[in-house]
Amino acid sequence: MKSDNEKVYRKSVKKISQSCAIYTFDKIIGKSKNFVSVIEYAKKISDSTSTVLITGESGTGKEIFAQAIHNLSSRRGKIFIAVNCGAIPSNLIESELLGYEEGAFTGAKKGGNAGKFELAHGGTIFLDEIGEMSLETQVRLLRVIEEGVVSRVGGSKQIPxxxxxxxxxxxxxxEEVKKGSFRKDLFYRLNVLPLWLPPLRDRKEDIPILIDYYMTKVSKKLNKNKFKIDSTVMNKFMEYDWPGNIRELENVVELIVNTEKIPDYILKLHKTFVVGNNKVAEGSMNFESMKLEDVEKNHIIKVLKSFRGNISLAAKAMGIGRNTLYRKMEKYHIECSETEQ
Ligand SMILES: Nc1ncnc2c1ncn2[C@@H]1O[C@H](COP(=O)(O)OP(=O)(O)OP(=O)(O)O)[C@@H](O)[C@H]1O
Ligand SMILES: [Mg+2]
Structure with missing residues (x-):
């Protein structure tokens, strides 16, 4: 039964792993200053054998950068293998990466099987979602990096x-290293050439360019009209945080082309501004005044009115003494007569 499950998993693992790189740097869109310097840096580190660690929020383009780097390197004519470490069950990842010998486990192929590292010989391996890799597999990976050899699961031969x-x-x-879920030594081995991709909200000038690009692409693909976006709506797009980054933008454009309308959550977005260390939404600021004294004065008038000007009851309700209430009424020039009706 276990081996049947494993067979199914192994088939799906083939789908999870991919062996071609189609993206090149000229297909990567972005003109903002910080993004252009990221592209320049990525180009510079492309033609090298040193390990690259690409970090960035979801949807910032980590995979397309990995492909573009491979395609600009002298390995471009060779194989590019992408392995999604997060999607492969932990009991299979080692044999997927390192291969296995015949009889290594129940259901192992006759004659064994080459792993992704062997298959990628001469080319590039893209280890996506490396943060999901178990500590045991991290040890095996570290050995491959340090020694430049793999030994298949169940075997002892060292294959360069x-x-x-x-x-x-x-x-x-x-952070994962601090928590103990990622090996420090492996982190340093991987982080030789760090490449950090900025989130879309940090390169807002690229939003209109990307919207235009995806509008053309999606409308062509769906054989539908482009949806015209006026400057008010474009401003909303610029204010939006894009937590899903370019992938989210792509999906939003596809939604707009299909429905011919802008999603409400973007249209009804409230401009935010920073007060101290907090972001405050403009819509939540419907006060006549933000001064504490004004709020206190209005509150006292309201309470006095609800007790028809009865000072003792109003003071009790507000949890203060009568004398304090008198003092405050004097300070705010509140006349008893205006609270008695
Ligand atoms: N600069 C860019 N120009 C054009 N398209 C981009 C750009 N960056 C990302 N994309 C597109 O956004 C989508 C997400 O990119 P990608 O899969 O590389 O992101 P990711 O960082 O790997 O995300 P995740 O962490 O979720 O796997 C893809 O469809 C990709 O084509
Ligand atoms: Mg990805």
Whole structure:
């Protein structure tokens, strides 16, 4: 039964792993200053065998950068293998990466099987979602990086491999190291060439360009009209935080082309501004005045009115003494007559 399950898993693992790189730097969109400097840096580190660690929030383009780096390197004619470490069950990942010998486990293929590292020989391996890798597999990976050899599961032969590693994660690996869920030594081995991709909200000038690009692409694909976006709506797009980054933007554009309308959560967005360390939404600021004294004065008038000007009851309700209430009425020039009706 276990081996049947494993067979099913192994088939799906083939789908999870992918072996071609289609993206090149000229297809990566973005003109903002910080993004252009990220592209320049990524180009510079492309043609090297040193390990790259790409970090950035979900949907910031980690995978397309990995492909573009491979395609600009001298390995471009060779294989690019992407392995999603987060999607492969932990009991299978080692044999997927390192291969296995015949008889290594129930259901192992006759003659054994080459792992992704062997298959990627001469090319690039993209270890996506590296932050999800178990500590045991991290040890095996560290050995491959340090020694440049793999030994298949259940075997002892050491097979030399020449593979460039590009790893990616949306986790803060340094934080994971502190928590003990990621090995410090592996982190340093991977983080030789760090590449951090900024979130879309930090490169807002690129939002209109990306919207235009995806509007053309999606409307062509769906054979529908482009939806015209006026400047008020574009401002809303610029104010929006885009937690899902470019992937979210792509989906929002597809939704707009299909429904011919802008999603409400973006249209009804309230401009935010910073007060101290907090972001405050403009819509939540419907006060006549923000001064505490004005709020106190209005509150006293309201309470006095609800007790028809009875000072003792009003003071009791507000949890203060009568004398304090008199003092405050004097300070705010509140006349008893105006609270008696
Ligand atoms: N600069 C860009 N120009 C054009 N398209 C982009 C750009 N960056 C990302 N995309 C598009 O956004 C989508 C998400 O990109 P990608 O899969 O590389 O993100 P990711 O960082 O790997 O996300 P996750 O962490 O969720 O796996 C893809 O469809 C990709 O084509
Ligand atoms: Mg990805």
């Amino acid at each position: 491999v020449d593979v460039r590693i590009i790893a990616a994660t949306n986790k803060d690996l340094q």
